[in-house]
């Protein structure tokens with residue numbers, strides 16, 4: 001681990017100032033990803049800005065009936081909050097599908113958005129990796145890529161964003177609130193993470209020196225017609241190979257509104273608004289789900305180890321839509337797939 | 339006393355106040371020292387185990403202000419002013435123990451919930467946290483919410499039995515030794 005110093009501001013303006021004051025300064029929240037990256041010498045901050053004393057731990061009601069989660073609300077506090085569980089069970093379910101109880105107690109809302117990929121090469125500073133060291137190459141394309149992306153990749157990087165929470169947030173049209181040297185702004189969650197293109201080192205659209213202060217989830221009313229279906233190598237405490245966040249509103253026996261985001265298959269939660277729109281008005285039946293899955297997966301390409309994700313994702317989408325329409329969301333403790 | 343790195347590598351040290359198993363500690367640490375290394379190397383509390391050192395096994399589970407967390411992914415400086423309970427302190431969490439063991443410790447013995455014992459301190463701290471959280475209402479939920487603790491010996495079914503029994507009955511039950 002490299003050497004760094006440490007400061008502990010108590011207000012957002014002070015934290016933003018501290019972040020700007022020293023090149024290489026980096027924020028630490030729950031530490032569950034950053035401390036790991038420090039140990040591998042992948043993260044090399046000059047200074048850690050401990051934001052745990054900032055007043056960002058509240059979950060607040062918004063005027064439209066939605067909720068605003070402070071950046072320091074832990075994943076456990078978010079998932080078990082009564083308002084989150086009642087209004088956004090899809091979000092609670094996705095959070096509880098991730099990591100372990102210990103990690104969820106420490107991991108924060110802001111940190112979850114900014115966790116880095118789980119590509120093996122990214123974690124090993126002795127091998128090339130365009131995301132870690134731009135221009136060195138991407139050994140994953142022809143190497144070990146079982147857990148990597150099939151959508152949104154570029155010749156420079158095929159990493160996935162590993163979060164479960166963000167997949168639900170994408171389906172729920174969440175908005176990220178940030179504060180930086182230039183003031184405050186809001187970024188739609190769907191615009192927050194980026195595809196690698198020729199800049200795989202940039203995971204997201206946060207500007208240098210910006211701090212996440214909250215994530216806002218606007219009102220929605222899908223009731224029980226949602227599911228978070230996560231498929232992985234073991235039943236718990238493992239990252240998604242493929243996950244699907246689905247929410248449906250039915251009207252007179254037809255699909256009125258549909259939202260589907262995929263996890264584990266792309267550098268960002270993967271949605272296709274046009275494909276969702278095409279399903280509006282359709283009868284909720286398997287053939288329609290399959291056609292939707294084919295549209296959502298259009299252009300998907302495997303790299304060897306991860307070829308299986310194409311078929312798995314298609315089946316998972318169909319299964320998730322079936323669960324959501326039936327109002328039988330996937331349980332996160334009884335893992336049998338309904 | 340916390341061991342210091344050699345002078346050429348030594349950065350600034352930071353003063354941290356911790357209540358560990360009820361006793362106040364005032365220590366100086368470098369900012370990159372994890373809570374796990376502070377407990378084990380700095381304070382000689384070796385009950386908490388280092389399995390993977392990367393958040394992947396749960397052997398290092400301790401209670402931070404009563405909440406279970408992985409001590410290997412927590413920098414000690416960030417724990418200033420907080421209370422930590424390790425396996426050395428869990429018995430004193432239960433006034434009924436009367437100087438004896440915590441009901442979970444009894445239950446682990448009654449149910450033969452370990453073989454080598456390496457994962458056990460983390461399992462027990464995790465189970466204390468699980469019970470305090472109050473989100474497990476069935477043995478299946480115990481298994482799911484204990485998934486952050488791996489056991490290389492595969493004592494899982496007995497671990498789940500032990501935790502479920504304490505959760506349900508509040509005691510180690512009559513398996514009694």
Ligand SMILES: Cc1cc2nc3c(=O)[nH]c(=O)nc-3n(C[C@H](O)[C@H](O)[C@H](O)COP(=O)(O)OP(=O)(O)OC[C@H]3O[C@@H](n4cnc5c(N)ncnc54)[C@H](O)[C@@H]3O)c2cc1C
Pocket residue numbers: 026027028029030031032033034035036051071097098099100103106107108109110111112113114115162163164165210211212213237238239240392393394
């Ligand atoms: C073994 C293991 C298994 C896991 N499994 C899963 C899983 O199945 N699903 C899943 O979704 N996740 C999983 N995780 C990842 C976990 O959810 C993340 O590590 C966690 O959400 C990160 O949050 P944190 O607060 O600990 O972030 P930190 O580690 O503190 O920070 C992460 C990054 O975010 C930055 N940051 C943090 N907060 C802010 C802020 N407010 N503003 C600006 N920058 C900020 C930091 O500088 C750092 O770059 C797993 C982790 C481990 C170790």
Ligand code: SF4
Pocket residue numbers: 117119120121122128129130131132137138139140141148156157158159200
């Ligand atoms: S996929 Fe991305 S993160 Fe993995 S080796 Fe290639 S460039 Fe690095």
Ligand code: FES
Pocket residue numbers: 387388389390391392393394395396397398399408409410411
């Ligand atoms: S040693 Fe901390 S989780 Fe394995």
Ligand code: FES
Pocket residue numbers: 451452453454455456457458488489490491492493
């Ligand atoms: S008893 Fe040996 S690892 Fe669990």
